[in-house]
Amino acid sequence: xxxxxxxxxxxxxxxxxxxxxYAMWFDEIIIEGPVDTGALxxxxxxxxxxxxxxxxxxxxxxxxxxxxxETAIGIxxxxxLDKNVGWITWGLKDEKGVHGLYKLxxxxxxxxxxxxxxxxxxxxxxxxxxxxxPLIINQIxxxxxxxxxxxxxxxxxxxxxxxxALGEQLEPCDSRxxxxxxxxxxPGDYPGVPGAQQGETYTFTIEIHGIQWNEA
Amino acid sequence: xxxxxxxxxxxxxxxxxxxAAYAAWIDTVVIxxxxxxxxxxxxxxxxxxxxxxxxxxxxxLVYCHWIQDVGGGKQYSTPPPANGxxxxxxxxxxxxxxxxxxxxxxxxxxxxxxGGFITSALIHAQGSVPMHFKVTPSITGIPASxxxxxxxxYNSDESLHSTGSLLSDLDGVQLHHCMKVSxxxxxxxxxxxxxxNQSGTITLTLEGIQWNEYx
Numbered sequence: 001x002x003x004x005x006x007x008x009x010x011x012x013x014x015x016x017x018x019x020x021x022y023a024m025w026f027d028e029i030i031i032e033g034p035v036d037t038g039a040l041x042x043x044x045x046x047x048x049x050x051x052x053x054x055x056x057x058x059x060x061x062x063x064x065x066x067x068x069x070e071t072a073i074g075i076x077x078x079x080x081l082d083k084n085v086g087w088i089t090w091g092l093k094d095e096k097g098v099h100g101l102y103k104l105x106x107x108x109x110x111x112x113x114x115x116x117x118x119x120x121x122x123x124x125x126x127x128x129x130x131x132x133x134p135l136i137i138n139q140i141x142x143x144x145x146x147x148x149x150x151x152x153x154x155x156x157x158x159x160x161x162x163x164x165a166l167g168e169q170l171e172p173c174d175s176r177x178x179x180x181x182x183x184x185x186x187p188g189d190y191p192g193v194p195g196a197q198q199g200e201t202y203t204f205t206i207e208i209h210g211i212q213w214n215e216a
Numbered sequence: 217x218x219x220x221x222x223x224x225x226x227x228x229x230x231x232x233x234x235x236a237a238y239a240a241w242i243d244t245v246v247i248x249x250x251x252x253x254x255x256x257x258x259x260x261x262x263x264x265x266x267x268x269x270x271x272x273x274x275x276x277l278v279y280c281h282w283i284q285d286v287g288g289g290k291q292y293s294t295p296p297p298a299n300g301x302x303x304x305x306x307x308x309x310x311x312x313x314x315x316x317x318x319x320x321x322x323x324x325x326x327x328x329x330x331g332g333f334i335t336s337a338l339i340h341a342q343g344s345v346p347m348h349f350k351v352t353p354s355i356t357g358i359p360a361s362x363x364x365x366x367x368x369x370y371n372s373d374e375s376l377h378s379t380g381s382l383l384s385d386l387d388g389v390q391l392h393h394c395m396k397v398s399x400x401x402x403x404x405x406x407x408x409x410x411x412x413n414q415s416g417t418i419t420l421t422l423e424g425i426q427w428n429e430y431x
Contacts (some may be wrong), residue, residue, distance in 0.1 A: 003350055004408055007389045040241040040242065041243055042243040042245055043245060044245055045266055059393075061398060068428075070428055083346055083427065084253065085344070085346060086254065086343055089352050090306055105245075106244075106246065107245070107246045107247075108245070108246070108247045108248065109248045109249075109250075109251070110247065110248070110249045110250070111250040111251075111252065112249070112250065112252060113252050113255060114252060114253070114254035114344050114345070115251060115252065115253055115427065116253060116345045116410075116426055116428070117429065118426070118429060119386065119428075123247075125247070131243070133241065135243070137264050138242075143278050155380075157251065157253070158251060184251070186255070186352075186419045186429065196251075196253050197253065198253055198254070198255035198256065198343075199253060199254075201250060201251070201252045201253075202250070202251040202252075202253075203248070203249065203250050203251070204248075204249040204251070204363045205247065205248055205249070206246070206247035206249070207244055207245070207246050207247075207283050208244065208246075208247070208410075209242060209243075209247045209266060209329050210242065210243050210245075211241070211242045212241040212242070213361070215240035215241070
């Protein structure tokens with residue numbers, strides 16, 4: 001028994017001496033893992049918002065380039081009228097990034113002034129992916145209700161056709177045009193729809209949602 | 217106990233998947249639109265008429281024209297004789313929004329002035345949307361041959377745009393903001409006994425139709 005104790009003591013001492021050896025020689029490697037996340041930015045391109053029909057020039061100017069346009073019920077071909085009565089103002093706000101040389105904005109504001117039944121226009125704007133993650137346009141909402149390209153929507157005072165972009169993918173730095181057409185309603189154009197009333201102010205909101213491409 | 221555990225596990229997994237969906241990166245742009253509509257508005261702002269007096273001092277017939285702004289009183293553009301007897305007279309009253317009632321009283325055969333007794337209404341286009349003008353006359357109780365018209369259309373700078381004597385010529389005339397139309401109704405009583413003690417009504421309905429929807 002005494003011999004076993006001595007053997008154990010010897011083993012501990014030998015292992016201890018080996019341990020000293022290990023403690024003196026050492027090395028290590030470090031794996032660093034910085035994580036830079038990308039950004040998902042959908043915005044309107046600076047200078048890209050404008051009405052295809054009509055201008056920002058109010059009456060009494062009657063230069064033909066500023067004359068109004070109209071279209072038939074249901075929104076068909078546009079016909080130029082012979083007067084400048086209504087006019088449009090527009091602008092981008094809520095800056096949210098850059099896309100190349102252009103600033104990007106989150107909100108496009110459009111105001112149609114002094115319009116009347118039959119008055120029609122088409123609004124166009126470019127949206128761009130100003131982030132580093134591909135995105136997909138997954139939802140377009142008009143006054144909170146989902147709409148799809150080519151869908152004809154009738155509100156109380158106007159009808160509108162949204163043009164495009166739903167389901168499309170924008171790679172980083174991609175941009176594309178989106179547009180919609182609208183026509184102010186005459187009372188009686190559609191059964192049960194009041195039509196535009198005189199001297200009123202109406203508002204509408206179109207939201208374009210982009211989502212990271214791998215979650216769409 | 218084991219079942220409850222499974223349910224809890226399923227719940228956790230479901231909520232987890234929901235969490236993953238909510239956590240997706242999204243971004244939104246907004247098009248904010250405002251539509252301000254214009255208006256069509258025809259407003260009667262003034263009436264005019266004729267009164268006929270007999271000057272009791274001279275015996276002469278005195279022809280006096282009056283003007284009455286809506287909401288105001290009747291004012292003569294030429295003063296009646298100091299000692300005059302009012303024989304035939306016309307009055308106007310704004311009886312309802314956009315409605316004027318003009319009365320012809322105690323008329324007699326008379327061809328002075330415009331060829332009879334005249335009253336007129338001055339109508340102002342106060343809307344912001346151009347319109348085509350349309351007038352529809354209706355005459356009851358008296359022969360239509362007693363009634364004739366004279367009209368003037370004025371530009372917004374008060375210069376004369378056009379004039380005529382047929383109401384049908386007014387159909388389709390375009391009125392822009394601030395233009396005015398004066399329509400005179402002339403009643404000529406013929407020199408006939410049958411014309412005495414007659415009573416009738418003349419109604420003119422004036423419509424403005426937005427120019428891009430006319431006809």
